[in-house]
Amino acid sequence: MTQQIDVAAQAAEVIAHLRNFIKIPVGVSNKHVHLTQEDYDRLFPGEPMNRKKKLNQGDDFASDKLVTLVGPKGTMERVRILGPCRKYTQIELSMTDARMLGIPAPIRISGSIEGTPGLTIRSPHGEITVPQGVIVAKRHIHVQTKDAVLMGLHSGQEVCVRIESAERSAFLDKCEIRVGDDFTLEMHIDTDEGNAVGAGADATARIIG
Ligand SMILES: [Zn+2]
Structure with a gap:
Protein backbone atom coordinates (compact mmCIF):
# COMPACT_ATOMS: atom_id res chain seq x y z
CA MET A 1 0.00 0.00 0.00
CA THR A 2 1.27 3.47 -0.90
CA GLN A 3 1.97 5.75 1.99
CA GLN A 4 -0.30 8.82 2.11
CA ILE A 5 1.64 12.06 2.30
CA ASP A 6 -0.08 15.12 3.72
CA VAL A 7 1.61 17.72 1.51
CA ALA A 8 -0.19 20.71 3.04
CA ALA A 9 0.84 19.74 6.58
CA GLN A 10 4.45 19.19 5.54
CA ALA A 11 4.55 22.46 3.61
CA ALA A 12 3.23 24.29 6.67
CA GLU A 13 6.00 22.73 8.74
CA VAL A 14 8.65 23.83 6.24
CA ILE A 15 7.25 27.38 6.15
CA ALA A 16 7.18 27.54 9.97
CA HIS A 17 10.84 26.52 9.95
CA LEU A 18 11.92 28.97 7.23
CA ARG A 19 10.23 32.01 8.79
CA ASN A 20 12.58 31.60 11.75
CA PHE A 21 15.35 32.99 9.55
CA ILE A 22 13.56 36.23 8.66
CA LYS A 23 14.98 39.16 10.58
CA ILE A 24 12.20 41.48 11.66
CA PRO A 25 13.15 45.11 12.47
CA VAL A 26 12.28 46.17 16.03
CA GLY A 27 10.72 49.57 16.75
CA VAL A 28 10.51 50.94 20.28
CA SER A 29 7.37 53.02 20.91
CA ASN A 30 7.63 55.81 23.43
CA LYS A 138 0.70 44.47 24.05
CA ARG A 139 3.87 43.72 22.10
CA HIS A 140 3.05 42.90 18.51
CA ILE A 141 4.39 42.33 15.03
CA HIS A 142 2.92 44.19 12.05
CA VAL A 143 2.80 41.95 8.98
CA GLN A 144 1.69 42.92 5.48
CA THR A 145 -1.17 40.70 4.27
CA LYS A 146 0.81 39.00 1.47
CA ASP A 147 3.81 38.44 3.75
CA ALA A 148 1.51 36.86 6.35
CA VAL A 149 0.38 34.27 3.80
CA LEU A 150 3.99 33.50 2.84
CA MET A 151 5.04 33.23 6.48
CA GLY A 152 2.03 31.17 7.56
CA LEU A 153 0.91 33.79 10.08
CA HIS A 154 -2.55 35.12 10.90
CA SER A 155 -3.99 38.03 12.87
CA GLY A 156 -4.34 37.40 16.59
CA GLN A 157 -1.77 34.59 16.60
CA GLU A 158 0.79 34.73 19.42
CA VAL A 159 4.42 33.89 18.71
CA CYS A 160 7.65 33.73 20.66
CA VAL A 161 10.58 35.73 19.29
CA ARG A 162 14.29 35.97 19.93
CA ILE A 163 15.41 39.58 20.03
CA GLU A 164 18.98 40.00 18.83
CA SER A 165 20.72 43.09 20.15
CA ALA A 166 24.32 44.03 20.87
CA GLU A 167 24.34 43.25 24.58
CA ARG A 168 20.95 42.08 25.84
CA SER A 169 19.53 39.49 23.43
CA ALA A 170 16.45 37.87 24.91
CA PHE A 171 13.37 35.80 24.23
CA LEU A 172 9.96 37.47 24.30
CA ASP A 173 6.84 35.30 24.31
CA LYS A 174 3.21 36.23 23.62
CA CYS A 175 3.89 38.64 20.75
CA GLU A 176 0.65 39.19 18.86
CA ILE A 177 0.58 39.08 15.07
CA ARG A 178 -1.31 41.97 13.43
CA VAL A 179 -2.00 41.65 9.72
CA GLY A 180 -2.94 44.56 7.45
CA ASP A 181 -2.71 45.61 3.80
CA ASP A 182 -0.89 48.81 4.70
CA PHE A 183 1.44 47.29 7.31
CA THR A 184 5.20 46.87 6.95
CA LEU A 185 6.99 43.99 8.66
CA GLU A 186 8.07 45.38 12.03
CA MET A 187 7.89 44.40 15.70
CA HIS A 188 6.72 47.03 18.19
CA ILE A 189 7.70 47.01 21.85
CA ASP A 190 7.49 49.75 24.47
CA THR A 191 10.33 51.53 26.25
CA ASP A 192 10.34 49.15 29.24
CA GLU A 193 10.69 46.19 26.91
CA GLY A 194 13.18 48.02 24.70
CA ASN A 195 15.41 48.77 27.70
CA ALA A 196 15.11 45.19 28.96
CA VAL A 197 16.38 43.76 25.67
CA GLY A 198 18.89 46.53 24.85
CA ALA A 199 17.05 47.41 21.66
CA GLY A 200 19.05 49.98 19.69
CA ALA A 201 18.49 50.81 16.04
CA ASP A 202 20.05 47.51 14.95
CA ALA A 203 17.89 45.16 17.05
CA THR A 204 16.04 42.45 15.15
CA ALA A 205 13.49 39.80 16.08
CA ARG A 206 13.22 36.26 14.76
CA ILE A 207 10.10 34.18 15.29
CA ILE A 208 11.14 30.99 17.00
CA GLY A 209 7.84 29.39 17.88
ZN1 LIG B 1 2.41 48.82 16.31
Missing part, protein backbone atom coordinates in the same frame (compact mmCIF):
# COMPACT_ATOMS: atom_id res chain seq x y z
CA LYS A 31 4.49 56.89 25.29
CA HIS A 32 2.04 58.62 22.96
CA VAL A 33 -1.55 59.67 22.44
CA HIS A 34 -4.07 59.02 19.66
CA LEU A 35 -7.07 61.37 19.64
CA THR A 36 -10.49 61.50 18.04
CA GLN A 37 -11.02 64.58 15.87
CA GLU A 38 -13.44 65.87 18.51
CA ASP A 39 -10.91 65.51 21.37
CA TYR A 40 -8.17 67.04 19.21
CA ASP A 41 -10.34 70.05 18.39
CA ARG A 42 -11.03 70.60 22.08
CA LEU A 43 -7.30 70.55 22.90
CA PHE A 44 -6.07 72.47 19.85
CA PRO A 45 -9.01 74.54 18.57
CA GLY A 46 -8.41 75.87 15.09
CA GLU A 47 -4.85 74.51 14.91
CA PRO A 48 -3.95 71.98 12.21
CA MET A 49 -2.13 68.80 13.23
CA ASN A 50 1.15 68.93 11.31
CA ARG A 51 3.21 65.94 10.29
CA LYS A 52 6.62 65.98 11.97
CA LYS A 53 7.81 62.50 11.04
CA LYS A 54 6.20 59.68 9.06
CA LEU A 55 6.01 56.35 10.87
CA ASN A 56 6.38 52.92 9.28
CA GLN A 57 2.81 51.66 9.55
CA GLY A 58 0.08 52.86 7.18
CA ASP A 59 -0.33 56.63 7.22
CA ASP A 60 0.68 56.99 10.89
CA PHE A 61 2.84 59.99 11.72
CA ALA A 62 4.33 61.76 14.71
CA SER A 63 2.65 65.16 14.89
CA ASP A 64 4.06 68.47 16.06
CA LYS A 65 1.62 68.57 18.99
CA LEU A 66 2.58 67.76 22.59
CA VAL A 67 0.33 67.37 25.62
CA THR A 68 0.65 66.81 29.35
CA LEU A 69 -0.86 63.69 30.92
CA VAL A 70 -2.32 64.10 34.40
CA GLY A 71 -2.90 61.12 36.68
CA PRO A 72 -3.65 60.76 40.40
CA LYS A 73 0.03 60.36 41.32
CA GLY A 74 1.82 62.57 38.82
CA THR A 75 2.01 64.34 35.51
CA MET A 76 4.02 63.74 32.34
CA GLU A 77 4.88 66.58 30.05
CA ARG A 78 5.73 66.67 26.36
CA VAL A 79 3.85 63.52 25.34
CA ARG A 80 3.47 63.39 21.57
CA ILE A 81 0.21 63.08 19.68
CA LEU A 82 0.33 60.66 16.78
CA GLY A 83 -1.80 61.28 13.73
CA PRO A 84 -4.04 61.00 11.90
CA CYS A 85 -7.03 61.22 14.26
CA ARG A 86 -8.73 57.93 15.05
CA LYS A 87 -12.22 56.73 15.93
CA TYR A 88 -11.18 56.47 19.60
CA THR A 89 -8.86 58.29 21.95
CA GLN A 90 -6.09 56.04 23.25
CA ILE A 91 -3.12 56.73 25.50
CA GLU A 92 -0.26 54.22 25.23
CA LEU A 93 2.14 54.05 28.16
CA SER A 94 4.84 51.74 29.44
CA MET A 95 4.18 50.10 32.83
CA THR A 96 6.74 52.46 34.36
CA ASP A 97 4.86 55.48 32.94
CA ALA A 98 1.54 54.10 34.20
CA ARG A 99 2.95 53.62 37.70
CA MET A 100 4.35 57.16 37.77
CA LEU A 101 0.93 58.55 36.83
CA GLY A 102 -0.83 56.22 39.29
CA ILE A 103 -3.03 54.61 36.64
CA PRO A 104 -3.61 50.83 36.61
CA ALA A 105 -3.31 50.48 32.83
CA PRO A 106 -3.92 46.96 31.49
CA ILE A 107 -1.95 45.30 28.71
CA ARG A 108 -4.11 45.50 25.59
CA ILE A 109 -3.74 45.31 21.86
CA SER A 110 -4.29 48.73 20.25
CA GLY A 111 -7.98 49.57 19.82
CA SER A 112 -9.15 47.28 22.62
CA ILE A 113 -9.94 49.98 25.19
CA GLU A 114 -13.25 48.86 26.70
CA GLY A 115 -13.14 48.98 30.48
CA THR A 116 -9.72 50.64 30.60
CA PRO A 117 -9.01 53.61 32.90
CA GLY A 118 -9.04 57.23 31.73
CA LEU A 119 -7.03 60.32 32.57
CA THR A 120 -6.76 64.04 32.00
CA ILE A 121 -4.98 65.40 28.92
CA ARG A 122 -3.79 69.00 29.08
CA SER A 123 -2.74 71.27 26.22
CA PRO A 124 -1.68 74.93 26.19
CA HIS A 125 -5.35 75.79 25.44
CA GLY A 126 -7.27 73.63 27.90
CA GLU A 127 -7.79 70.12 29.17
CA ILE A 128 -10.08 67.16 28.67
CA THR A 129 -10.73 64.16 30.89
CA VAL A 130 -11.34 60.94 28.99
CA PRO A 131 -13.24 58.13 30.75
CA GLN A 132 -11.18 55.33 29.18
CA GLY A 133 -8.34 54.62 26.76
CA VAL A 134 -5.18 54.21 28.85
CA ILE A 135 -3.34 51.01 27.92
CA VAL A 136 0.07 49.39 28.00
CA ALA A 137 0.32 48.21 24.39
Whole structure:
Protein backbone atom coordinates (compact mmCIF):
# COMPACT_ATOMS: atom_id res chain seq x y z
CA MET A 1 0.00 0.00 0.00
CA THR A 2 1.27 3.47 -0.90
CA GLN A 3 1.97 5.75 1.99
CA GLN A 4 -0.30 8.82 2.11
CA ILE A 5 1.64 12.06 2.30
CA ASP A 6 -0.08 15.12 3.72
CA VAL A 7 1.61 17.72 1.51
CA ALA A 8 -0.19 20.71 3.04
CA ALA A 9 0.84 19.74 6.58
CA GLN A 10 4.45 19.19 5.54
CA ALA A 11 4.55 22.46 3.61
CA ALA A 12 3.23 24.29 6.67
CA GLU A 13 6.00 22.73 8.74
CA VAL A 14 8.65 23.83 6.24
CA ILE A 15 7.25 27.38 6.15
CA ALA A 16 7.18 27.54 9.97
CA HIS A 17 10.84 26.52 9.95
CA LEU A 18 11.92 28.97 7.23
CA ARG A 19 10.23 32.01 8.79
CA ASN A 20 12.58 31.60 11.75
CA PHE A 21 15.35 32.99 9.55
CA ILE A 22 13.56 36.23 8.66
CA LYS A 23 14.98 39.16 10.58
CA ILE A 24 12.20 41.48 11.66
CA PRO A 25 13.15 45.11 12.47
CA VAL A 26 12.28 46.17 16.03
CA GLY A 27 10.72 49.57 16.75
CA VAL A 28 10.51 50.94 20.28
CA SER A 29 7.37 53.02 20.91
CA ASN A 30 7.63 55.81 23.43
CA LYS A 31 4.49 56.89 25.29
CA HIS A 32 2.04 58.62 22.96
CA VAL A 33 -1.55 59.67 22.44
CA HIS A 34 -4.07 59.02 19.66
CA LEU A 35 -7.07 61.37 19.64
CA THR A 36 -10.49 61.50 18.04
CA GLN A 37 -11.02 64.58 15.87
CA GLU A 38 -13.44 65.87 18.51
CA ASP A 39 -10.91 65.51 21.37
CA TYR A 40 -8.17 67.04 19.21
CA ASP A 41 -10.34 70.05 18.39
CA ARG A 42 -11.03 70.60 22.08
CA LEU A 43 -7.30 70.55 22.90
CA PHE A 44 -6.07 72.47 19.85
CA PRO A 45 -9.01 74.54 18.57
CA GLY A 46 -8.41 75.87 15.09
CA GLU A 47 -4.85 74.51 14.91
CA PRO A 48 -3.95 71.98 12.21
CA MET A 49 -2.13 68.80 13.23
CA ASN A 50 1.15 68.93 11.31
CA ARG A 51 3.21 65.94 10.29
CA LYS A 52 6.62 65.98 11.97
CA LYS A 53 7.81 62.50 11.04
CA LYS A 54 6.20 59.68 9.06
CA LEU A 55 6.01 56.35 10.87
CA ASN A 56 6.38 52.92 9.28
CA GLN A 57 2.81 51.66 9.55
CA GLY A 58 0.08 52.86 7.18
CA ASP A 59 -0.33 56.63 7.22
CA ASP A 60 0.68 56.99 10.89
CA PHE A 61 2.84 59.99 11.72
CA ALA A 62 4.33 61.76 14.71
CA SER A 63 2.65 65.16 14.89
CA ASP A 64 4.06 68.47 16.06
CA LYS A 65 1.62 68.57 18.99
CA LEU A 66 2.58 67.76 22.59
CA VAL A 67 0.33 67.37 25.62
CA THR A 68 0.65 66.81 29.35
CA LEU A 69 -0.86 63.69 30.92
CA VAL A 70 -2.32 64.10 34.40
CA GLY A 71 -2.90 61.12 36.68
CA PRO A 72 -3.65 60.76 40.40
CA LYS A 73 0.03 60.36 41.32
CA GLY A 74 1.82 62.57 38.82
CA THR A 75 2.01 64.34 35.51
CA MET A 76 4.02 63.74 32.34
CA GLU A 77 4.88 66.58 30.05
CA ARG A 78 5.73 66.67 26.36
CA VAL A 79 3.85 63.52 25.34
CA ARG A 80 3.47 63.39 21.57
CA ILE A 81 0.21 63.08 19.68
CA LEU A 82 0.33 60.66 16.78
CA GLY A 83 -1.80 61.28 13.73
CA PRO A 84 -4.04 61.00 11.90
CA CYS A 85 -7.03 61.22 14.26
CA ARG A 86 -8.73 57.93 15.05
CA LYS A 87 -12.22 56.73 15.93
CA TYR A 88 -11.18 56.47 19.60
CA THR A 89 -8.86 58.29 21.95
CA GLN A 90 -6.09 56.04 23.25
CA ILE A 91 -3.12 56.73 25.50
CA GLU A 92 -0.26 54.22 25.23
CA LEU A 93 2.14 54.05 28.16
CA SER A 94 4.84 51.74 29.44
CA MET A 95 4.18 50.10 32.83
CA THR A 96 6.74 52.46 34.36
CA ASP A 97 4.86 55.48 32.94
CA ALA A 98 1.54 54.10 34.20
CA ARG A 99 2.95 53.62 37.70
CA MET A 100 4.35 57.16 37.77
CA LEU A 101 0.93 58.55 36.83
CA GLY A 102 -0.83 56.22 39.29
CA ILE A 103 -3.03 54.61 36.64
CA PRO A 104 -3.61 50.83 36.61
CA ALA A 105 -3.31 50.48 32.83
CA PRO A 106 -3.92 46.96 31.49
CA ILE A 107 -1.95 45.30 28.71
CA ARG A 108 -4.11 45.50 25.59
CA ILE A 109 -3.74 45.31 21.86
CA SER A 110 -4.29 48.73 20.25
CA GLY A 111 -7.98 49.57 19.82
CA SER A 112 -9.15 47.28 22.62
CA ILE A 113 -9.94 49.98 25.19
CA GLU A 114 -13.25 48.86 26.70
CA GLY A 115 -13.14 48.98 30.48
CA THR A 116 -9.72 50.64 30.60
CA PRO A 117 -9.01 53.61 32.90
CA GLY A 118 -9.04 57.23 31.73
CA LEU A 119 -7.03 60.32 32.57
CA THR A 120 -6.76 64.04 32.00
CA ILE A 121 -4.98 65.40 28.92
CA ARG A 122 -3.79 69.00 29.08
CA SER A 123 -2.74 71.27 26.22
CA PRO A 124 -1.68 74.93 26.19
CA HIS A 125 -5.35 75.79 25.44
CA GLY A 126 -7.27 73.63 27.90
CA GLU A 127 -7.79 70.12 29.17
CA ILE A 128 -10.08 67.16 28.67
CA THR A 129 -10.73 64.16 30.89
CA VAL A 130 -11.34 60.94 28.99
CA PRO A 131 -13.24 58.13 30.75
CA GLN A 132 -11.18 55.33 29.18
CA GLY A 133 -8.34 54.62 26.76
CA VAL A 134 -5.18 54.21 28.85
CA ILE A 135 -3.34 51.01 27.92
CA VAL A 136 0.07 49.39 28.00
CA ALA A 137 0.32 48.21 24.39
CA LYS A 138 0.70 44.47 24.05
CA ARG A 139 3.87 43.72 22.10
CA HIS A 140 3.05 42.90 18.51
CA ILE A 141 4.39 42.33 15.03
CA HIS A 142 2.92 44.19 12.05
CA VAL A 143 2.80 41.95 8.98
CA GLN A 144 1.69 42.92 5.48
CA THR A 145 -1.17 40.70 4.27
CA LYS A 146 0.81 39.00 1.47
CA ASP A 147 3.81 38.44 3.75
CA ALA A 148 1.51 36.86 6.35
CA VAL A 149 0.38 34.27 3.80
CA LEU A 150 3.99 33.50 2.84
CA MET A 151 5.04 33.23 6.48
CA GLY A 152 2.03 31.17 7.56
CA LEU A 153 0.91 33.79 10.08
CA HIS A 154 -2.55 35.12 10.90
CA SER A 155 -3.99 38.03 12.87
CA GLY A 156 -4.34 37.40 16.59
CA GLN A 157 -1.77 34.59 16.60
CA GLU A 158 0.79 34.73 19.42
CA VAL A 159 4.42 33.89 18.71
CA CYS A 160 7.65 33.73 20.66
CA VAL A 161 10.58 35.73 19.29
CA ARG A 162 14.29 35.97 19.93
CA ILE A 163 15.41 39.58 20.03
CA GLU A 164 18.98 40.00 18.83
CA SER A 165 20.72 43.09 20.15
CA ALA A 166 24.32 44.03 20.87
CA GLU A 167 24.34 43.25 24.58
CA ARG A 168 20.95 42.08 25.84
CA SER A 169 19.53 39.49 23.43
CA ALA A 170 16.45 37.87 24.91
CA PHE A 171 13.37 35.80 24.23
CA LEU A 172 9.96 37.47 24.30
CA ASP A 173 6.84 35.30 24.31
CA LYS A 174 3.21 36.23 23.62
CA CYS A 175 3.89 38.64 20.75
CA GLU A 176 0.65 39.19 18.86
CA ILE A 177 0.58 39.08 15.07
CA ARG A 178 -1.31 41.97 13.43
CA VAL A 179 -2.00 41.65 9.72
CA GLY A 180 -2.94 44.56 7.45
CA ASP A 181 -2.71 45.61 3.80
CA ASP A 182 -0.89 48.81 4.70
CA PHE A 183 1.44 47.29 7.31
CA THR A 184 5.20 46.87 6.95
CA LEU A 185 6.99 43.99 8.66
CA GLU A 186 8.07 45.38 12.03
CA MET A 187 7.89 44.40 15.70
CA HIS A 188 6.72 47.03 18.19
CA ILE A 189 7.70 47.01 21.85
CA ASP A 190 7.49 49.75 24.47
CA THR A 191 10.33 51.53 26.25
CA ASP A 192 10.34 49.15 29.24
CA GLU A 193 10.69 46.19 26.91
CA GLY A 194 13.18 48.02 24.70
CA ASN A 195 15.41 48.77 27.70
CA ALA A 196 15.11 45.19 28.96
CA VAL A 197 16.38 43.76 25.67
CA GLY A 198 18.89 46.53 24.85
CA ALA A 199 17.05 47.41 21.66
CA GLY A 200 19.05 49.98 19.69
CA ALA A 201 18.49 50.81 16.04
CA ASP A 202 20.05 47.51 14.95
CA ALA A 203 17.89 45.16 17.05
CA THR A 204 16.04 42.45 15.15
CA ALA A 205 13.49 39.80 16.08
CA ARG A 206 13.22 36.26 14.76
CA ILE A 207 10.10 34.18 15.29
CA ILE A 208 11.14 30.99 17.00
CA GLY A 209 7.84 29.39 17.88
ZN1 LIG B 1 2.41 48.82 16.31
